[in-house]
Amino acid sequence: GQQVMQIPQYQHVQEGEDFTTYCNSSTTLSNIQWYKQRPGGHPVFLIQLVKSGEVKKQKRLTFQFGEAKKNSSLHITATQTTDVGTYFCAGRRTGGGNKLTFGTGTQLKVEL
């Protein structure tokens, strides 16, 4: 079945440093979504990417969808303590119906 892996599993950064998490799918995706889960909370939708090579920005967050639509990345510039949490990518397989497969997640900790 479809697998979606994320690296790294954990990342500790100093406040102000940049952070990137990478998402890789074993199959081609029709679209990819990103979610953030704060400690003790539930996943909250951040963004959706649909087109090959698409890049979207939300303030300090930059999201990319690979040309082959099998990988994606989330980059945070100048991290803040409010960025703490676990970031998940989630993709729908091309021709695979409506199921969303979540990645394994990257847990980000930001130290002052």
Place this chain on the structure above:
Amino acid sequence: DADVTQTPRNRITKTGKRIMLECSQTKGHDRMYWYRQDPGLGLRLIYYSFDVKDINKGEISDGYSVSRQAQAKFSLSLESAIPNQTALYFCATSDLAGSGSYNEQFFGPGTRLTVL
């Protein structure tokens, strides 16, 4: 999201007991999902439903069953709980935006289940 509620929020039970987790939503969405979250494994889909009369297995449905009683309610049952079903369970809902794209999923607050 306050529009998606789950009960109970925490539950401790013993091996072999039957457990039901309930999910209700006021978003008017047709699609509902049950996931379990385990450290390092992300969110894994257990069952999903696109309509009141529609039930579909996800990637880890063994040992679970569901009931879609109404558009707003989707229940998850563990007929005979076992310790490796100890996890954080999330219910989610979504709507269909249109051809070629899909709306995001809205998650409930989660139910932490411990099976002793």
